[in-house]
Amino acid sequence: MASMMAISAAKNCGFPSSMAIPRDARVLSISGYPVVSTTKSKTTIVNVATNRREATQSPLQKEAAEERKLVAWTSVRQERWEGELVVEGEIPKWLNGTYLRNGPGLWHLGDYDFRHLFDGYATLVGLHFDNGHLTMAHRQIESDAYKAAKTSNKLCYREFSEVPKHDNFLAYIGDLANLFSGASLTDNANTGVVRLADGRVVCLTETIKGSIVIDPDSLDTVEKFEYSDSWGGLIHSAHPIVTDSEFITLLPDLLNPGYMVARMDPGTNERKVIGRVDCRGGPSPGWVHSFPVTEHYVIVPEMPLRYCAGNLLKAEPTPLYKFRWYPESKGFMHVMCKASGKIVASVEVPLFVTFHFINAYEEKDEEGRITGVVADCCEHYADTTILDNLRLQNLRSWSGEDVLPDARVGRFRIPMDGREKGELFAALNPDEHGRGMDMCSINPNFLGKQYRYAYACGAQRPCNFPNTLTKIDLVEGKAKNWYDEGAVPSEPYFVARPGATEEDDGVVISMISDKNGEGYALILDGITFEEIARAKFPYGLPYGLHGCWVPKS
Ligand SMILES: CC(=O)/C=C/C=C(C)/C=C/C1=C(C)CCCC1(C)C
């Protein structure tokens, strides 16, 4: 199994929420409740499934779910929509461009409900800012996995937790072969979206084949992003580092446990290897959803939550999905020089669980010599429970109990003086952000540099999911929280004001699913963290994960 996964090491607001169904609407077979979509070019009805989960709910849970109209965890009701939004407040005139947000927004096929948040078919949302005006559009990404599901009304590719069902043993064997070749893996690019330095916009997930170029203006799916090199491999970090000068990606090597770090120059599709680091623990590499960089180094985390061949082969999801917790294998942080590919430090660190690194930077002594690296992440106290919390049933059936596991700004301090161990501690009192914390962004101009502010989702408890927007001040050790009771905000995304000299001079954009089943775009001032504008969507949208900013050209 490892060999098949191995990389070759050598080798509209104001829109009525009851929009009428146009006469020429087209029914799709993918889904159960009738919904409609109208754009200049196309109109679609989608039937969305009845929810099997109801059968497993207690009367109390059912009541709570019925009372709650939140649509964050409900499939997007239309395939696409676009229109201008009515803005309350004032959008700064300097904010010109498009905020794109990607995420898994369609979680069922016919009457079959997907189980995990990460399984959903990708829904792309665009907020086009133009001189104080705001237009919103959303549409599904036309991945092969999504198109095949629409055509056949069944799951055809392996998603995060879902595996296609087999009619017979032969079909099962065939699917295993397809797993080895990567053919059965999904290309459902539902995790993030990045703008490359050459202007191309790519939606991503953890499978390499799930890299899809989209048009940021129309949100059309353009083509697959095909790498022209011969590195192969099936999986990579969902969060490459993308700046105006670099694209750095991390490929776990499951055959020969380790990670390959590669760079791709703007205008090319060719990854060139920077270096490789061998794992120090475990039978397999740790899950690398994201990784940080400093000015000179790439930091490779080796998390004790590791890819697991056995779980990959299972038809039914395991408690940790394709992963396994190996506390005895320990956790490590490796520091690779960007220029030489050499490992300049590799230290054991306390056990940790993280999806998202926030930032990293180099620490220097009085003579300017680099003495170590600081790497910050949203850390879940080495507790893998968060993965289970993100099951749709858990998200949908919240009974009011405080079930969100604690998380903190986990700060790694990695010495570069030969010491063998690194530290991990909370960079600020977790009570500042309600002990919940994930989905972070920073001022991109501070990537890899010493920084002061991070923006993330925190918690106002009780809750089952991060429900605040939080501005974190790592110097003062303080956080400021935005909260709308019963609402779920998506990742706060910072856009710097052109010409700004202060780190927090800009705006923070988020999309909110509120308790009435509605939704809106929210713009907060980066410095005061007060609301400066909001714009209601025609209907609430499902939760989304990560976004990017495409400046107006
Ligand atoms: C949405 C998100 O954050 C993560 C999505 C991760 C996915 C789709 C992972 C898929 C995988 C497979 C389909 C098989 C191989 C392992 C793994 C990369 C977890």
Ligand SMILES: CC(/C=C/C=O)=C\C=C\C=O
């Ligand atoms: C939404 C999430 C974690 C929330 C925990 O508090 C993680 C998303 C991971 C993928 O992008």
Ligand SMILES: [Fe+2]
């Ligand atoms: Fe992520």
